[in-house]
Amino acid sequence: MPVFEQVNGAAVDYEFDVFVSYRRSAGNVGDWVHHHFYPVLKRCLEDEAGTGEIFVDRQMEGNIGDSWPDQLADSLGKSRLLVPVLSAPYFRSPWCIAEWATMAAREERERRGRSNALILPVVFADGVNFPEYVQERELHEGFKNYNVPYPEYRKSEAYPYFHREVQGFARQIAGRLTKVPDWREDWPALRPPADAPVPSPKPDLGAT
DSSP, X not given: OOOOEEOOOOOOSOOEEEEEEOOTTSTTHXXXXXXXXXXXXXXXXXXXXXXXXXXXXXXXXXXXXXXXHHHHHHHHHTEEEEEEEEOGGGGGOHHHHHHHHHHHHHHHHHTOOGGGOSXXXXXXXXXXXXXXHHHTSOOBOGGGGGOOOSGGGGGSTTHHHHHHHHHHHHHHHHHHHXXXXXXXXXXXXXXXXXXXXXXXXXXXXXXX
């Protein structure tokens, strides 16, 4: 895994149950997350856990500038779990890898095992060429069957099956939330080197 810089987190307590990490500017992942995965997961997690506080970068629209990387790091520091949405481009983004590395460092500090890991990866596409440290994880691969990004997909015959897939994943998250450690002020917060290109959200992500 690449070497990252340590930064000081500004969080004071958990604010989000889940931080959704994905490559914003490549492929179909961004549209799929915002049209389908995020809104359905939020509602299903509310059903299963009584709470559905999920961070996605769209929540920062209208408040984006030079401080955007700081806001991302702060939000990750306030999140109990990381859900990376994986495709081949994910691992070409130093920022996505830094988000993964941040939560992996938290797991290591807390000595978290497979049954109480803080990273719950979702496979959107590929899955064959992922790094070894990813292949060693428990990967949720069922979403590859429902990775259609278009809003009209909601009207398809397959959508109820997608919904059930999300329900099952939400139950897994709900169980994992009961095992999350108390928030700590000194959680690791990692960031790519200063010369890494800063990502920018897609300008129009459509309605959810």
